[in-house]
Amino acid sequence: MSRDWVRLGHAIEAARDAKGMTQVALAAAADVSESTVQNLEAGKERQRQPPSVKKVEAALGWAPGSADAVLTGGDPTPLAKPGPSAGGALPGEGAAGLPLRILQELSDGPLLDTTVLPLSGDSRMVIVVKGAPDASPDQIRRDLIAWAKAQSVLQNLDHGDGTSETAN
Incomplete structure (x- = not known):
């Protein structure tokens, strides 16, 4: 099955824009370089999926495997927001205001x-x-x-x- 890197690039850019993030902000949230975000959004063809894709996927709030789904014609799956009884969830509603990089660290x-x-x-x-x-x-x-x-x-x-x- 072919992988559509341009489609993934457009999906990353659309998700970033929807969150009001710049490429610099997404790079910081994902702990990758700005050029990595630029290359992913440009849809550069690759033989293998680089590890940075998983980091960007998490920083965008996508469930694991979402990038693979987009590459093969599907859509990303947003991460489910943990309920009050979910393991590892922070108490209260304040977690949504935390930077994505912190949320990623808290979930790992x-x-x-x-x-x-x-x-x-x-x-x-x-x-x-x-x-x-x-x-x-x-x-x-x-x-x-x-x-x-x-x-x-x-x-x-x-x-x-x-x-x-x-x-x-």
């Missing part, structure tokens, strides 16, 4: 811990600790030990009122 790997540290006034710092997607139990244990050390340092900094909240 197991959640190890979270903490909220107050700053000045009503400001606060939210820290989310994620493990590697394929981490072994031993690696997760090492990651949690490293996080505990970092958390201790953070909590000893002057954060205004000196309190913090931790949730698992």
